[in-house]
Amino acid sequence: VNAAALADGTRRAIAYWPGWKRLPREARDTMFLLAVIAWIVLPHAPHLPAWSLSLSAAVLLWRGRLALINGALPGRWVLIGVLVVAIGLTFWSYRTLLGKEPGVTLAVALMALKTLELRARRDAFVVFFLGFFIILTHFLYSQSMPVAIAMLVSVWGLLTALVLAHMPVGQPSLAQASGLAARTALLGAPVMVLLFVLFPRMGPLWGVPQDGVSKTGLSNTMKMGSMTEVASDDSVAMRIRFDGPVPPPAQMYFRGPVLTHFDGIEWTPIGLPFASPSIPSRAPALETSGTPLSYEATLEPLRLASVPLLEATTDIAPVDGYRIVARDDLQWLAERPVFERLRVQAIASTTFVLGAPRRPGELQDSLELPVGFNPRTLAWARAFREERRGASASGLAEALLRHIRKQGFSYTLSPGDYGRNAVDEFWFDRKEGFCEHFAAAFVVIMRAAGVPARIVTGYQGTDLPPVDGYYVVRQSSAHAWAEFWQAGTGWVRADPTGAVAPDRIGRSARLAPPPGFVAGTLDAMNPLLFAELRSTWEAFSNRWNRWVLNYSRGQQLDVLKQIGFATPTWEDLGVLLIGSLSALALAGAIWAWLDRHRVDPWVRQLERMKRALVRVGVPAAPHEPPRALATRVRATLGSAGEPLAALLDALEARRYGRAAAKRPDPAMTRDFTSAARRLRTLTPR
């Protein structure tokens, strides 16, 4: 019934729609703006609560209907009422009005409502500027190329609507207005490129945006399934060069955020996710043995304060611009997220013991489990513990890993969605997943068995041994493993993924994600074409990452080096930016100044002829056309003036006659002035 009603409604709406060209100007412009707004809001659909989407859709459709039937806009009180409801619903959805999601929700509601108030020009501008702002908020979720293209279209649409609003006469076509908007934006593109390349990149001005940016690498939280994206991302996370001996790949664990707190759905760290300069950090109780390894790591921007370094890095050289310190959970943390490429010189030992807890309650936190989640697993873990009464924590861990190996668990990158009791589902029903499923199940069971345990995220493994000495760690090497507390020893690493997919650990070959539908079809049809497309896309994508997403201060200085600065600094950047902007402004001013002497060439020609006429004694008023001048020349100069009169007649014909030319003939002016000069010398006055 619903589908039928919908189809019927659509049919009626289509029958009602007169087409862009038939709409009256006002209605067409409004419909166009509404379409642009819908296009801007639509990509937010996955992040917005359902009521917000329905409200925006309802308001936009209502406004569209009003535009079509030329109805009256609702009164102010209706709008205020709806706005209050929207604010209330936002608060109800998020329990706050501050932050990213509530902000986006409110902005979308505000823009939709503002369309109901498009009366004065000022209202229209509010919509435009809110639109630009909402476009920006998309980048908080994704900065991928499709999003960029969609938003470019949005900007184009908004500029077109702005241009339309400033063409008050007649019915300019959408194509014309969008052409003018595109021209404006294209002419502005050099300014954009200049500013983008040279505008000095700096750290966040205030606050530490934790929730802000969508990340392609590690994050500070872990949900079941949140890591699939990382696992299929082949971009480089870091490059490592060892100065001396190289540890075996199986030992290469790069330690990132340590996740202790579990609310049943999500794993989060305890403590600040960055090294607050005001709180002295507790150094880890670390005992190392064996020869220390010296290495250099070049980390791509991870947008995290956590710096994933080799386990266990004992010391690092100071890094320009950041204060990076080790914390008691063996994480290396900067005081703010790192948005640029970092180069770190460090010393590490791969054989180490992370000893006594430095923070009171650390072990207690590592035992807590949320109430009401995964009941089957908890019961199973208690039974498992009962069976092994008296076993040490290490003994339990061994037994658990053995269980994983024996019970038909399998490693896959696309395990599908897990429900509320994800660990139950994983442990008993589906038995397939990737590192984070294994690590999470391991930690939950250990905790239920009374052993403090926690999840460690980071990277594991590198590409094949390199030729140039740099080991490449890719985003697809992102990994999650577990640590449990062995009384008398300290924290012990356990990697349950290794129990089921030993390949995953210590090898460079990784499981490739299964190809998508399109890729699969293409591959079946023409493997070569697919490979070529893929490599082209990857090259393009790499360039996009390098020049747009990860363009930071380091790259800026590289650019300066390329254009000839030997040792570029931040100040050089500023000077260059201001210099080139001034040069551009000066060029614009000079162009406009030269332009002021521009006179219609026809007028200029006639004026020169008139001056020549006045010199031979024939008065010429500013308003007189060539025809009138010719008559006067014939009358005052007689046959002597005939050449001049003939030229004037020719000018008249050239400009106004049947075969009028587009431009004046400069030869005519020359002939005229020389004829006038001859006349003057012949008959001195």
Added chain:
Amino acid sequence: VIARALTAPWNVRAHVRAWLTARLPRTDTQLLTQGNVYILPTRAGWMFALTLVVLLLASVNYQLNLGYVLTFLLAGSGVVSMHITHGTLRGLTLRLRPVAPAFSGGTAVLDVVMSSPSSARFGIGLRLLEAPASTLAWTNVAAGGQATAHVSFVPPRRGLHDVPTLSAESRFPLGLFRAWTVWRPVARLLVYPAVEVDAPALPAARPVSGATLEARRSVGGQIEGVRAYRRGDPLKLIAWKKAAQAIETGAELVSRDTSTSARQELWLDWAACGRLAPEQRLSRLAAWTLAADRADTAYGLRLPGIEIEPGDGDAQRAHCLEALALWSLATPGEHR
């Protein structure tokens, strides 16, 4: 303008404005150049700048490189729009068509021809400098073409006035900047007295002597011949068939020369207006002039110190109305 500024000496803005306006040379054909086109950001422009700052701060704080791209793209478009806005007026030629006289309290219309030697221009608004922005008359000018804008206003009182200062402006394409120019045409506007509403009927006409009547009748008001075109001849009097030929040969236009039948003649007399105030008498005389013109009778006008011989047609009408407009104004044009 000047008078008002002088009556309010504390109004510095008006003073400066009046002084600036008075400095402008008067001309009926104004070429807009770098020198006489001004440009400033609009309120929306400042709002746009504020939006850009907010976008830039968000980009810096959230480290969004695409945010930078968006901000700088908009900034670049804004800068370009400034040049386009200025270029919309620059190079344009404004020309005032001969101004038709108007009645006081009626509507005076100024026809301004805008011609663009180069590209097409959109959204050019024209208004009196003193008038509110809502009175803007909008025009587009095609590339290399011309367009006419009509600015109408209500002239204050009778007399020969300077055409008020005009202002042309544009906010095209994005509305972030407003470019404008101020233009003082040299032309003058003749304002007839206000026409009295519900004026009494025309005074009685008196027949003229028989001889004149006979002479006029013999020609029956038909064409007697042609004469050279005189400025002010109505279009219907121009001999159009001959005109084409005349233009071809470079000769002047010719008009039909008619004698009109004048069986009766009518005197519109200042003294016949009863005991009205002078301005009201002028209004009544203006109303009578129009009525007599419509009635197609010959009429003359008597004002203290002025007597216009009976006649009819457009020229007579214009002559009489002009006399009414200028009567007892010592130096026309003082009353601005």
